[in-house]
Amino acid sequence: MDGDDPKDDSVEPKEEDWTLYSTAAYASVDDVWDDSIDDSKNDESEEEWFDGDDFDTGSSSVDWDSPPCPAPLGISHLIRIGVCNHCLHRVSGRRTEKDGAEGGSILRDEAFNRDAELSSSEIPELCPLCENLFDDTENIVERIAEQTGQVDHGTIQIGVHIPKDLIQEEDRIRTRHGAPGSRPLKSSFTESIQLGLNSIMEDVRFVRERPDLMILIDCLTLRVDVDIRPVFVYGRYRKLDRGIPQTRWPCRACRGRSDGCESCEGTGLQYVDSVQDLIGIPFVTALSGDDTSFHGMGREDIDVRCLGRGRPFVLEIKHPRNRRTDLDEMIKIVNESANGKVEINELSWCNKKEVSRIKETRSEKSYTIRFKIDQPPENNVIIESISNLNGVTLEQQTPKRVSHRRADKNRKRRITSIENILIEGNEVQFSVRCEAGTYVKELVHSDEGRTVPSVAGILETDCEVIWLDVEEIHAD
Numbered sequence: 001m002d003g004d005d006p007k008d009d010s011v012e013p014k015e016e017d018w019t020l021y022s023t024a025a026y027a028s029v030d031d032v033w034d035d036s037i038d039d040s041k042n043d044e045s046e047e048e049w050f051d052g053d054d055f056d057t058g059s060s061s062v063d064w065d066s067p068p069c070p071a072p073l074g075i076s077h078l079i080r081i082g083v084c085n086h087c088l089h090r091v092s093g094r095r096t097e098k099d100g101a102e103g104g105s106i107l108r109d110e111a112f113n114r115d116a117e118l119s120s121s122e123i124p125e126l127c128p129l130c131e132n133l134f135d136d137t138e139n140i141v142e143r144i145a146e147q148t149g150q151v152d153h154g155t156i157q158i159g160v161h162i163p164k165d166l167i168q169e170e171d172r173i174r175t176r177h178g179a180p181g182s183r184p185l186k187s188s189f190t191e192s193i194q195l196g197l198n199s200i201m202e203d204v205r206f207v208r209e210r211p212d213l214m215i216l217i218d219c220l221t222l223r224v225d226v227d228i229r230p231v232f233v234y235g236r237y238r239k240l241d242r243g244i245p246q247t248r249w250p251c252r253a254c255r256g257r258s259d260g261c262e263s264c265e266g267t268g269l270q271y272v273d274s275v276q277d278l279i280g281i282p283f284v285t286a287l288s289g290d291d292t293s294f295h296g297m298g299r300e301d302i303d304v305r306c307l308g309r310g311r312p313f314v315l316e317i318k319h320p321r322n323r324r325t326d327l328d329e330m331i332k333i334v335n336e337s338a339n340g341k342v343e344i345n346e347l348s349w350c351n352k353k354e355v356s357r358i359k360e361t362r363s364e365k366s367y368t369i370r371f372k373i374d375q376p377p378e379n380n381v382i383i384e385s386i387s388n389l390n391g392v393t394l395e396q397q398t399p400k401r402v403s404h405r406r407a408d409k410n411r412k413r414r415i416t417s418i419e420n421i422l423i424e425g426n427e428v429q430f431s432v433r434c435e436a437g438t439y440v441k442e443l444v445h446s447d448e449g450r451t452v453p454s455v456a457g458i459l460e461t462d463c464e465v466i467w468l469d470v471e472e473i474h475a476d
């Protein structure tokens with residue numbers, strides 16, 4: 001279309017499904033014990049509900065023959081059922097000189113001193129709270145370090161996938177025998193991975209949203225997946241050449257096969273150049289990325305130039321091994337390599353939110369259009385007729401040329417202003433400012449009466465569009 005439709009066929013990026021495994025999604029589990037130490041529980045109004053327990057343990061009630069940690073009997077119970085040193089420490093509710101497994105070892109020795117029989121009792125091989133997951137911490141940290149060594153990053157989000165039955169069993173044992181407020185397996189394990197990474201990586205921060213790297217750990221297979229999150233650059237482009245699509249356009253014959261076909265000369269592309277690649281390829285090179293997505297604030301037709309300050313866009317660079325480069329330098333590099341076909345300006349780093357904003361913004365635009373009149377009336381009639389379209393609201397039925405990909409509907413679009421009407425023989429040119437989504441070519445040639453009113457309709461003769469330029473996008 002020569003107007004713009006922000007809802008064009010590009011699709012909003014979706015959150016990856018596996019973020020569901022991330023620590024944030026389990027935050028509520030961390031709070032299981034918080035209520036039980038809330039002072040407001042002593043409020044008199046709640047006294048009639050007091051059922052004899054000192055504190056609420058959720059679903060289970062307290063067994064005073066086997067009290068929860070930090071009671072010594074509770075610790076002994078955990079040792080008896082085969083809890084590893086790491087888990088012993090984390091659910092004991094005790095402070096020890098050392099943390100982690102070393103702290104657990106101290107507690108275990110203390111318990112053995114209290115009860116010699118305990119040391120001789122048979123201990124199951126697998127810790128019922130973690131199935132010895134904490135033994136793998138170092139191994140996993142090493143794998144992460146290997147996979148991220150060559151990648152530039154400041155922030156990391158860790159997602160841990162633990163089998164559901166283990167989570168449930170751990171929760172059951174911990175809530176019954178662990179100390180109130182003990183941290184659940186998932187967040188404890190995530191923390192131990194983070195501590196491990198902190199000791200070998202400089203300046204890394206762990207976050208719960210918008211990380212540079214998302215790392216997913218599958219605790220069953222110990223598989224580590226590192227997802228390098230994209231970077232986003234905002235800018236404006238001017239398209240100075242007719243015949244360039246905004247986004248990469250796969251070859252119609254081979255549907256963009258990577259080795260192409262005869263008709264596309266092996267490129268896989270219907271058009272060799274696109275605004276996306278003219279801007280994107282230098283960025284992929286500079287940031288060592290894999291590919292790009294291009295999000296424009298609407299788009300112009302292939303044969304339409306885009307002038308003025310240019311069209312706002314967000315370029316998404318996927319899997320960048322480097323996350324920063326000098327943007328002023330990039331403007332020069334892109335403008336030189338695009339060789340007058342495309343020019344960019346006003347670059348700045350942005351985030352994914354900017355993509356939605358760009359897609360949702362609907363702004364007025366100014367165009368210049370030139371067309372041929374089949375049987376031109378007197379010049380003053382032409383000028384008066386076109387001037388009369390000033391301020392008019394058009395009724396536009398979805399144009400035939402786009403009807404294969406758009407719903408057939410009638411839309412109303414307002415003409416804000418018309419000026420600079422120029423007549424040269426049977427060719428006419430004028431500038432028009434109009435609402436977002438106006439089909440401007442149709443305003444002139446009427447699309448067989450689908451656009452009312454139109455220049456062709458008013459002049460009662462055929463009008464053939466020669467060219468169209470976007471002069472300004474009145475946004476940002």
Ligand SMILES: [Zn+2]
Binds near residue numbers: 084085130131
């Ligand atoms: Zn354990």
Ligand SMILES: [Zn+2]
Binds near residue numbers: 252253254264
């Ligand atoms: Zn092809």
